Amino acid sequence: MGTLRWYRKNLQRRIALHRANGPLQDFLIAPFPGPYTLLQDVDLVAVDIETTGLNPRTDSILNIGMVTVKNGGIHLDTAWQEIIQITNTIPEATTVLHQITDDQAATVGKPLSEVLPLVLNRLKSAVLLAHHAHIEQSFLSIVCQRFYGAPLVIPTIDTMALMRRYYERINRPIHAHDLRLFNLRKRYNLPRYRAHNALNDAVATAELFLAIIADRGGTGYRLRDFC
Amino acid sequence: MEIELLEIRDFLAHHTPFGLLPSELLDTLPKFITIRYLRRGTGFPTPELQTPENTIIIVRSGVLELQDSQGNLDEKLGEGGIFPDLCSSNDNTAKPQIVRLGKVIEDTLLYLFSCKKFLELRHQIPEFNRYFSHAISEKLKQAIDNLHEACVMAVEVRELLKRPPVTITHTASIQEAAHLMTTHNVSSLMVLENEQLVGLLTDSDLRRRCLARGLSSQFPVQSIMSAAVETITAKTLLSTALMIMTRLHIHHLPVLEATKPIGMLTVSDIVTYQGANSAFLAVNIRKAATLDELVSSAKRLPELQMHLANSGASALHIGQIIAQITDSLTCRLLELAEQKFGAPPIPYVWVAAGSQARHEQTIVSDQDNAIILSDHLNGNHSDSSNSDYNLQSCSESYFIALSQFVNSGLNACGFPYCPGNTLAQNAKWRQPLRVWKQYFHDWIECLEPKALMLATIFFDLRPIYGGMELFNNLQQDVLAHSKRNSIFIAHIVGNALSHRPPLGFFRDFTLIHDGKHDDTLDLKHRGIVPITDLARIYALSTGISAVSTNERLYAAYQNGALSQEMADNLRDALELIASLRIRHQAQQIQKGSMADNYLPPAKLSTLERNHLKDAFKIIQTMQNVLADRYPLGRMVA
Structure with missing residues (x-):
């Protein structure tokens, strides 16, 4: 698809680098893996965030x-998650979904200012992998802007977009729920997970990506085929 | 951090042998895993799986098929299946490891677990290690052992633990230990230090290390105990425990849960357990010379039923075994009675009725039995001489004594007198053949409600001991009669329809609320009886001589009264309900309470509840079929 898009992204990276400070600067200094890099040689970091809502300007990361x-392979020795301390209270509806309560977020949670450098460090020279990556990308970008003065620029693979394009290509009508992680996993005979937290969903997304690659023949793919 | 991969940790915990590992160790395992996905149709193992840092492969979801070197199907791995071939151990069992090849049958998610960590775990946790060394020897064993033995031995040690362990602290004196062993009547003690097991003291330790050496009995126990003992957990299989015992030449194995001792398994426990095997029991019964000996053999029947249920025998099979043992108990009692009261003055046959006759007995069944006497006595009415009168009164007192002896004997063996008093010692059910024929004639013709109740008992009749021709003569007469009389059949249909399965309008169970068995289902009267009733109706209406429900249903299919599907459905329903009952009773026996027929559905899994509802639904359907065929039956009901 997009060698051109790749160069544009690299350009954005260098622009952001001028304004960025702190850990974001360290992150943006590292060059992106090239578009022709073989997929198996890249670090893909599956990311999932749970938030209090859908608006990155008003809602917070939990x-x-x-x-x-x-x-x-998905290397579970790299599995990592943090609960984020938040100042405003968590809406009840989200509590039910994520099973994270105010108390938990206040006592177990760490301030975002402490967690964000760790996130950026893990993403350095890597590709961000997420389901409906727009959420992860935009929330992280907003907080980077807030803390370090520039947005987060990173090559991204979105499993949801991959599947939408696939369905469009085979002319399959798409219903809203078809593209949900849960239903796509079922399609690939992946096990059903009960727990709903960020790490579990990150693992679930990573598994879905492995299944998509396997479905397309497995080896020989390059980064530009998916970004 | 790791604990947040709870989903993966729990998966391991729910699958043997990882489930054998202590919980806090399990928490640390997910990080040794790499996840991979293989598409259906891929060859296995793929080159990417054969990395220099080897792994054992665990199937998370999907199916793999493995072939042996000849290309035959060797193993099929489903969820939780383990492929250890790529991780050869370098311990003493090292041998060139053959890596089996295979194919991915369904899209499969794999967990690759670090080989290094795996070998470390095997080294660290003996229970875990044994599973893998065991798995290899198990294959050999299976070839040698017959199925039955394997069946009995596939039982967890937990089943055999009867009492809490007898323990002593390591600083106690040898004399105290000997005293403790005597008061508890045990041959071994667990020696504890700070609640942790540090050694074992057995009779032979006392003999060899104390008495033979003239050691003072005031010395502490730890000076003569056997330290570094082999232990097992409650989850260990009996066969594994036995292998350890024979390998190490020991007779005692402490059973631990985490590090806490919970019991002691001894060789004699295993021998007794096997003694509960039906064959042993049958031999014991044949050899019993007195009533007391018979009773003590019969006391092991509940245990036998529980073990059979736990080792996965079908309810049909268990019913047959329990009925056979009751048969041999009855025969032996009759032999003893004939020894005691002399040879019978006239020929007779002892018949069993009800569930024993149908081979559907459980240990909570009442006894139902009767005697058919030969017509030989005053068979000729014209001649009633004095000597005949003497013979009659002598014969009467003989059979009173004999039937009382057998009935009370069976009662002592755990088969209570039935509430309806259908016992051979009841004069009404101890009659000459011609009176029996008249009874059946009246039941079939007169159609009184009480007669119908009796009919359901006495239409299931099986000869146990004595002159079989007496029985055959009666049975042929009855069948010929009943088959012709459709009004009688309509009436027993009506009677059968009064036992409806406990299924409400919306497929809910209708539970009992009588204050005694609240929130339970009466599996016997609402599940098993309706099916046996149906089978009996088909038997009587089409002249089937078989007595067991299963055989009756099969015969009804053979003679065209039932379609194969209907017959199979009913047999499956019976097996399901009967096996739920047997398992329920096994749990009650295990807990030490009285076994009964009342099952709380809350104890069932959702799947089992649905199966049970299906079974009840089948009964309902078949009852409706019957009601349509005999409209009169519905009116009577």
């Missing part, structure tokens, strides 16, 4: 989970 996919 929970962030990450795990690295490399060489065709």
Whole structure:
């Protein structure tokens, strides 16, 4: 698809680098992996965040989970998650969904200012992998802007977009729920997970990505085929 | 951090052998895993799986098929299946490891678990290690052992633990230990230090290390105990425990839960357990010379039923075994009675009725039995001489004594007198053949409600001991009669329809609320009886001589009264309900309470509840079919 898009992204990176400070500067200094890099040689970091709502300007991050996919495997020794301390109270509806309560977020949670450098460090020279990546991308970008003066620029693979394009290509009508992580996993005979937290969903997304790659023949793909 | 991969940790915990590992160790395992996905149709193992830092492979979801070197199907791995071939151990069992090849049958998610960590775990946790060394020897064993033995031995040690362990602290004196062993009547003690097991003291330790050496009995126990003992957990299989015992030449194995001692398994426990095996029991019964010996053998029947249920025997099979043992108990009692009261003055046959006759007995069944006497006595009415009168009164007192002896004997063996008093010692049910024929004639013709109740008992009749021709003569007469009389059949249909399965309008169970068995289902009267009733109706209406429900249903299919599907459905429903009952009773026996027929559905899994509802639904359907065929039956009901 997009070698051109790749160069544009690299350009954005260098522009952001001028304004960025702190950990974001360290992150943006590292060059992106090239578009022709073989997929198995890249660190793909599956990311999932749980938030209090959908608006990155007004809502906050509650929970962030990450795990690295490399060489065709999900390496659970890299699995990591943090609960984020928040100042405003959590809406009840989200509590039910994420099972994270005010108390938990206040006592177990860490301030975002402490967690964000760790997130950026893990994402350095890597590709962000997420389901409906727009959420992860925009929330992280807003907080980077807030803390470090520039947005987060990173190559991204979105499993949801991959599947939408696939369905469009085979002319399959798409219903809203078809593209949900849960239903796509079922399609690939992936097990059903009960727990709903950021790390679990990051692992679930990574598994879905492995299944999509396997479905397309497995080896030989380059980064530009998916970003 | 790791604990947040709870989903993966729990998956391991729910699958043997990882489930054998202590919980806090399990928490640390997910980080040793790499996840991979293989598409259906891929060859296995793929080159990417054969990395220099080897792994054992655990199937998370999907199916793999593995072939042996000849290309035959060797193993099928589903969820939780383990492929250890790529991780050869370098311990003493090292041998060139053959890596089996295979194919991915369904899209599969794999967990690759670090080989290094795996070998470390095997080294660290003996229970875990044994599973893998065991798995290999198990294959050999299976070839040698017969199925039955394997069946009995596939039982967890937990089942055999009867009492809490007898323990002593390591600083106690040898004399105190000997005293403790005597008062508890045990041959071994667990020696504890700070609640942790540090050694074992057995009879032979006392003999060899104390008495033989002239050691003072005031020395502490730890000076003569056997330290570094082999232990097992409650989850260990009996076969594994036995292997350890024979391998190490020991007779005692402490059973631990985490690090806490919970009991002691001894060789004699295992021998007794096997003694509960039906074959042993049958031999014991044949050899019993007195009533007391018979009673003590019969006391092991509940245990036998529980073990059979736990080792996965079908309810049909268990019913047959329990009925056979009741048969041999009855025969032995009759032999003893004939020894005691002399040879019978006239020929007779002892018949069993009800569930024993149908081979559907459980240990909570009442006894139902009767005697058919030969017509030989005053068979000729014209001649009633004095000597005949003497013979009659002598014969009467003989059979009173004999039937009382057998009935009370069976009662002592755990088969209570039935509430309806259908016992051979009841004069009404101890009659010559011609009176029996008249009874059946009246039941079939007169159609009184009480007669119908009796009919359901006495239409299931099986000869146990004595002159079989007496029984055959009666049965042929009855069947010929009943088959012709459709009004009688309509009436027993009506009677059968009064036992409806406990299924409400919206497929809910209708539970009992009588204050005694609240929130339970009466599996016997609402599940098993309706099916046996149906089978009996088909038997009587089409002249089937078989007595067991299963055989009756099969015969009804053979003679065209039932379609194969209907017959199979009813047999499956019976097996399901009967096996739920047997398991319920096994749990009650295990808890030490009285076994009964009342099952609380809350104890069932959702799947089992649905199966049970299906079974009840089948009964309902078949009852409706019957009601349509005999409209009169519905009116009577």
